[in-house]
Amino acid sequence: xxxxxxxxxxxxxxxxxxxxxxxxxxxxxxxxxxxxxxxxxxxxxxxxxxxxxxxxxxxxxxxxxxxxxxxxxxxxxxxxxxxxxxxxxxxxxxxxxxxxxxxxxxxxxxxxxxxxxxxxxxxxxxxxxxxxxxxxxxxxxxxxxxxxxxxxxxxxxxxxxxxxxxxxxxxxxxx
Numbered sequence: 509x510x511x512x513x514x515x516x517x518x519x520x521x522x523x524x525x526x527x528x529x530x531x532x533x534x535x536x537x538x539x540x541x542x543x544x545x546x547x548x549x550x551x552x553x554x555x556x557x558x559x560x561x562x563x564x565x566x567x568x569x570x571x572x573x574x575x576x577x578x579x580x581x582x583x584x585x586x587x588x589x590x591x592x593x594x595x596x597x598x599x600x601x602x603x604x605x606x607x608x609x610x611x612x613x614x615x616x617x618x619x620x621x622x623x624x625x626x627x628x629x630x631x632x633x634x635x636x637x638x639x640x641x642x643x644x645x646x647x648x649x650x651x652x653x654x655x656x657x658x659x660x661x662x663x664x665x666x667x668x669x670x671x672x673x674x675x676x677x678x679x680x681x682x683x
Contacts, residue, residue, distance in 0.1 A: 517572055517612045518571075519567035522566035522580075523559070526558075526568050533601070558582070561582075561584060564582065565583065567620075569600070579610065581596065581597070581614065581617045583596045586631070594627050594629065596618075596631070598613055598614060598644070608647070611644050617630075618673050622675040622677070628674065629675060630650075632650060633671070634669055650673050651672050652669055656669075
């Protein structure tokens with residue numbers, strides 16, 4: 509299937525032509541909780557990783573009606589605590605924020621990670637200060653496990669909330 513669809517948004521697998529979206533997301537406003545804008549070289553490396561992701565998937569988020577690009581979302585493997593889990597993250601372009609699109613995209617990526625069938629849990633680690641992303645986690649059905657010290661980007665430590673979805677579908681229970 510070329511695109512995952514949730515009510516209101518479609519997830520289109522990341523492609524070579526999507527570098528422009530990384531550039532749009534690289535503003536001080538969009539990277540405030542992520543350590544700030546990246547250099548062109550780092551953006552190019554990120555784009556390469558997104559295109560060549562061996563496990564998981566990055567997506568361009570589009571409106572289901574009309575196909576206009578509104579942001580990005582994805583899931584990838586991460587070592588966490590005593591095992592391997594999926595991690596997710598998203599970004600919605602400023603002109604589309606405040607419409608609930610990030611929560612729709614997060615719900616859609618939960619389903620995509622569930623369909624992958626590789627790991628039981630999907631985590632999100634927004635900064636405790638990033639109220640909008642924490643709200644997205646809540647609205648997308650993630651369970652708050654608590655605060656953690658989290659390194660992102662490399663060399664930049666923040667206090668994050670650890671949100672989790674149990675992809676097995678039999679309920680999430682805090683460890």
